[in-house]
Structures are given as C-alpha cells and as structure tokens.
Amino acid sequence: MNKQVEPKIGRISCSGCPLRSNSHFREFDDKELEFVSNFKTGEFTVNPGATLMMEGARSAHLYTVLSGWAFRSKVLEDGRRQILNYVLPGDLIGLQGSLLGEMQHTVEALTPLTVCVFERSRLADVWERFGSLAYDVTWIAAREERILDEHLLSVGRRTALERAAYLLAYLHQRVENLQELAPEHRLLPVTQTHVADTLGLSLVHTNKTLRKLVQSNLIRWMDSRCEVLDIEGLQRISGWKSSPPECRPFL
Amino acid sequence: MNKQVEPKIGRISCSGCPLRSNSHFREFDDKELEFVSNFKTGEFTVNPGATLMMEGARSAHLYTVLSGWAFRSKVLEDGRRQILNYVLPGDLIGLQGSLLGEMQHTVEALTPLTVCVFERSRLADVWERFGSLAYDVTWIAAREERILDEHLLSVGRRTALERAAYLLAYLHQRVENLQELAPEHRLLPVTQTHVADTLGLSLVHTNKTLRKLVQSNLIRWMDSRCEVLDIEGLQRISGWKSSPPECRPFL
DNA sequence: CGTCTTTTTGACCATTTTCAATCAGTGTGG
C-alpha cells in the first residue's frame, strides 16, 4: 500500500513540457521558462498508494504534478481521515510546508504519478528574482483557498446526496478543464472510501448515496472508478455551478 | 442588520501602526514601511453587522484589519450559511477576489471593525517591486489555507462536541496570540448562531452541545459572548493542539 | 483456486434536525 518506487530521476526541459502545450495553462516567456528550468532539479514517478509527503515531516522538496492524480488528507489520532482536496496535473505540492514549516497534511498518489521536483531551499529566489512567477505562486495559493472554501461549504451545509453530487461535478470539471481527451481520463480514479473520506460520511452511507446517483443515471461506477454521465444533473442536485474555465499558471 | 456606517476616512502612518508594536508580528524595515504607507489609501470603521465584501461582487479595495473581528461566509441558494473563518487584526481581507476576480464569499463585521484600505489596482506592484512583501502575501495565503484544512478536518470528521471544543480552542488561541491583555478581548464575540454556522450544525444542537461545555466548566456564556475558562480542557476534548505562536507578517 | 480489495445490502442504533415554545435581556416609544 505504502510502497514508494525508487525515484527514476529523469530530465525534461521545461520548454518541452507536455503541460505547456495545454491552452488551459498560461504561456511562459523565454526568461520565465529559463528560470523554471533552472529551478527544477529532476522528475520522478511513484505508484498508486505511495506517500509523497507525510503529515508532520519537513520535506526538502516541493513538486509540480506532470501527470496523474493524488490527494491531500489529514487524520485524527484515532484514525478518522479527511481528504482535503485532490491534486491534478499542474498543481503544486508542498507549498504550505515550504512557507510555514512542517507539512500538516499527507499527500498520497491515487494513480501512477509523475512530478517534477524543486528544492525548497531555493524557493525564496522566486520572490527575490522573479515577480511574475511569485505572483503565480500566490495565485495558486489563492485558488486552493477558494476551492477549500467551497469544500467547507459543502461538507458543512449540504446533505449527503448534494455533497456527493457536488464532489463528482467538481472532479469532473477539473479533468474537463485539463482537456485530456482520452476517454480513460474521464474516469475519476477514486474508490468509494475516498469519496466517503472527502464528504465526511461513513463508507456505508456513501455507498447508498452513490447508488442513488447511479440509479438516476447520473454516474456509473466501474472498475473502482467513477464515470460522470450527466454533469448537468449533478450540478442541478448539488446547486453548484463551475466557474468558467480559467487560464491558470503553474511552475 | 446590514447597515454600513459612512466610512470615516482617516490616516495613521504605518510607522505608528498599533499592530507593529505587537511582537507577534514581524518587524518591517524602513523601505518596507515606506512602501506600505504609500500603498495604503485610507482607513475606516464599520459597525457590527456591516458587510465589507459581498459574495459575487468585485471590490476595488482590499483591507487589513486594524482592530475588531469579522468573518467570512458563503451561502447556498436556499439560505444555508457556512462560516469559513474568522478575520482578526492583522488579517488581509479580499486577497482571493483581488487575484482571482470576483469575491466568492461575504465578509461581515462581528464587532466595530477598523480596517486600512488598499487599492486592488495597485496590488500587482507588490510582486513587481517588493519581493519581501510579495513573499509575505503568499505566506498569508498559505496560512489561511492551512487553517481551512484544519476546519475541514473538523467539520468533516469530528463529533459535535469535539467540533465545538476545537472551534473555541482555535478562537481562543487566536486572541491569545494577539496578546491583547484587556480582559474584554478575551471574550469571543460570537453568538451561538455563528458557532452553529461554523460547525455545520443546527442552532438547537449547537446550543445543547455548548451547554455541555458550560456544565463541564470549560466555557462560560454571557452577554452574547463566550469566555474560555479551560483551554486545556477544550484541547483535550477536541484532540487539537495549537501550533507554537508564530511571528507573522501583515501589510 | 484462494486471497485481497471494493462494493453492496439489511437491520438496528445514534446523532442531529426540525418544530414549537418559552425565557431572558435590551432598546423603543408612549
């Protein structure tokens, strides 16, 4: 479950980064590309279930996801777990820990996950030497904050069915925005245990709730994955509308 | 309820800012002080209940709280409200909206609230011209994110009693960190409705839960305010320990 | 084929919500 494959250190120049060709991300000019290429120290891939960062630890690195999914979570002493948010390509991992000290949440891979690696010790350069990138990092932090606001509203005030519909609509929207056209990418790589721990519900009740969505033909559950069949239906039930697709930065 | 007093525009030079003398905040050098003084365009005070920022609006300003309390919240279409976090002296209001576009939450004063005013249109200068302050802004965003992580864990996974204990311990910690010695400041200026909307519980159940904390002599409820009598007791029940007091920046 | 993980179901139990009042404190106008 927790095994971490030996990091395969590789190199991809940032100018050839597959994410940069995605129109969903803002374009970098040459100077920015050069700075980031320089900041980047490597790249590696882990298996599903691997822990990238551990609650309480002080990692020397931070990462940007190149491909795959992960999630952030916190646990109480007796093991109750809350998933805080999902981490998809373009997302930054470990910023909180880099700025504030130790990590206060765990990050675990959901799929094979490839990230590129930055040194925490050199992060401050961004603010000292590259205002536009520093702005991007702040932007990324503000975006995460906004998403957490929405999750908190959902967990605090929506019913089980509304919450489930919101979560699946939200996740579907995120893959949609990445414009990954392969049909395989439209399947959300989460088990019902993950959904339960995200919604703040028990596994049993989550199952019964998802069953209702399946019976209404809004989603399909197959192969430990969820396929969204009717995004408008989910939005109607949850009362949540996605924001218009953003053009966002990443490091 | 929603009346906003006419802003009283005043001026306090940032070098004489009462918050700067508080050792809980990091010191600024002269250049930083000069920049911030220049960035600041005014100061004003609103009454309890006033709305500083409205969900859906695009404010031309952002604020730093000089004194008083406020809270951030979101509502569902049918009126269910979730309080996301509380805003205390030194906190920045409106960063999300400034970076990402329109505000997606409301900010409302809980007490008489004095803020100093910045122009959103000039915010980008911070990243272009003053790396150390840009770093501070990112730090502030990362801190808010961490707090939201904790709230989400609490609302998602703690029982009603644990949640209530956590919230009161958290709020008590925040005033504690501000080192406001006047006993009046140790009373948390929230009604049980606010507590309910923060915990994601109904008002009735919140009342019954708080009553248990009162009967255990952990808190006292008086005058629409809450006094924390036994912070260790609250921490024990909630299983939450505050982080060591931080030395934090503000604008 | 056996083992493991994940999903599914039923029955029963606990927590929390909703509804409906009541009570206490505060400020207003008569």
Next chain:
DNA sequence: CCACACTGATTGAAAATGGTCAAAAAGACG
C-alpha cells in the same frame, strides 16, 4: 414606568438523516 418588539439562549418531543455492525457478493490478481 410599562408595553412592545426584537434578538439570542434554552428546552422538549418527534422525525429524519446518517452511523455502526455484520455479512455477503463481485471483481482483481497471483
């Protein structure tokens, strides 16, 4: 000073939502 309106706290009872326990079914995989 008192009646009145208003906000916030409190309580009891009934109803609903969601949790726990126990077990089985369905795939996935070596």
